[in-house]
Amino acid sequence: MLFSKVIGHAALKAKLIGNIREGRVPHAQLFVGPRGSGNLPLALAYAQYLLCEQRGLADACGACPSCQQMAKLAHPDLHLFFPIAFLDKKPHTCDYFTANWREALQAEPYIDIDRWRDRLDSENKQLRMGVEIAAEIQQKLALRSFRGGHKVILVWLPELVDHQAANKLLKVLEEPEPNTLFLLVSTEPEQLMATILSRAQLVKINALEPTEIADALRERFPELIADEALAIGNRSEGDLLEAVDMAEKGEAEHFVFFRDWLRACYKREVANAAELGEGFAKAGREWQKALMRYGLFIMRQCALQWMKAAPLVRVTGQELEFVGRFSTLLNERNAEGIRRELETAHTHIERNANPKVLFMDVSYRMMTMLKG
Numbered sequence: 001m002l003f004s005k006v007i008g009h010a011a012l013k014a015k016l017i018g019n020i021r022e023g024r025v026p027h028a029q030l031f032v033g034p035r036g037s038g039n040l041p042l043a044l045a046y047a048q049y050l051l052c053e054q055r056g057l058a059d060a061c062g063a064c065p066s067c068q069q070m071a072k073l074a075h076p077d078l079h080l081f082f083p084i085a086f087l088d089k090k091p092h093t094c095d096y097f098t099a100n101w102r103e104a105l106q107a108e109p110y111i112d113i114d115r116w117r118d119r120l121d122s123e124n125k126q127l128r129m130g131v132e133i134a135a136e137i138q139q140k141l142a143l144r145s146f147r148g149g150h151k152v153i154l155v156w157l158p159e160l161v162d163h164q165a166a167n168k169l170l171k172v173l174e175e176p177e178p179n180t181l182f183l184l185v186s187t188e189p190e191q192l193m194a195t196i197l198s199r200a201q202l203v204k205i206n207a208l209e210p211t212e213i214a215d216a217l218r219e220r221f222p223e224l225i226a227d228e229a230l231a232i233g234n235r236s237e238g239d240l241l242e243a244v245d246m247a248e249k250g251e252a253e254h255f256v257f258f259r260d261w262l263r264a265c266y267k268r269e270v271a272n273a274a275e276l277g278e279g280f281a282k283a284g285r286e287w288q289k290a291l292m293r294y295g296l297f298i299m300r301q302c303a304l305q306w307m308k309a310a311p312l313v314r315v316t317g318q319e320l321e322f323v324g325r326f327s328t329l330l331n332e333r334n335a336e337g338i339r340r341e342l343e344t345a346h347t348h349i350e351r352n353a354n355p356k357v358l359f360m361d362v363s364y365r366m367m368t369m370l371k372g
């Protein structure tokens with residue numbers, strides 16, 4: 001994880017980088033921040049910068065052997081600990097789950113406990129860390145540093161360490177090994193033993209700003225316009241995961257509506273289209289515009305598929321299935337015509353057109369364009 005990939009927190013990043021450059025590296029640090037704030041990505045970026053062999057002024061180089069291993073979260077001097085599900089007949093160690101944890105982190109470095117639990121076949125068990133994990137940490141401490149620099153022990157959610165294991169963890173924090181660095185990443189520090197709290201230097205991470213969330217969302221959802229992204233940024237209370245959920249939910253709604261509508265147009269089901277038109281008219285103008293933009297996005301994907309440029313198609317799952325089927329209905333004339341219809345509809349909605357009338361007009365033209 002590079003600092004440049006971590007959303008926001010400019011001042012804190014500069015401070016962390018400055019500390020490393022000046023050789024002020026406390027042996028235990030507690031990165032505390034609310035859900036979706038980026039406490040874990042920041043700790044990972046900190047570790048990468050520390051271990052980088054060609055540090056820049058503002059970030060790790062991203063290219064040295066150490067950075068390459070960090071990109072895969074497979075640096076031999078980075079040891080990852082995290083809560084796990086205690087499954088019958090399976091080891092209660094992080095080692096057993098590490099491959100899965102790396103994949104999870106690469107897919108979503110802002111991950112929270114619920115997302116992680118969903119990934120594990122956890123049988124709905126509470127995730128935790130027990131004495132086995134304390135023993136694992138001790139094993140890692142006994143290893144020599146592979147690359148000759150620091151060893152980093154990164155513990156995600158130390159508040160979920162069992163009492164007995166917490167005492168062992170406290171012991172290693174009290175008797176620091178040279179060149180070994182503990183990064184504890186917590187969202188609920190009040191659940192931590194006070195003695196552990198007192199052993200670690202606090203790195204406080206604030207919730208993100210709405211504008212920071214908005215920018216991050218637009219990178220993840222290119223079809224989202226600035227106003228919508230900012231609206232979500234404002235509603236999500238600085239929690240990137242919450243914001244991503246909101247954006248995804250909006251997209252899912254648009255997909256279902258758009259798919260059902262095109263299906264009705266293709267089958268020339270006028271009554272069905274009219275019923276969808278009622279729903280369309282009732283939704284707010286921002287939603288209607290967002291639907292048209294979403295439609296344009298999906299039609300672009302269909303056009304790419306139709307032009308045999310499948311590797312450029314940027315959808316997955318249900319959407320991809322839809323794109324595969326719908327693209328077979330496209331031809332020289334209607335591909336461009338449908339695009340123009342959606343664009344014009346977007347403009348008309350902006351200019352306060354009667355949504356019901358507009359929707360039926362567009363529906364009739366779609367029916368013609370999709371005819372055999």
Ligand SMILES: [Zn+2]
Binds near residue numbers: 053054055062
């Ligand atoms: Zn590097």
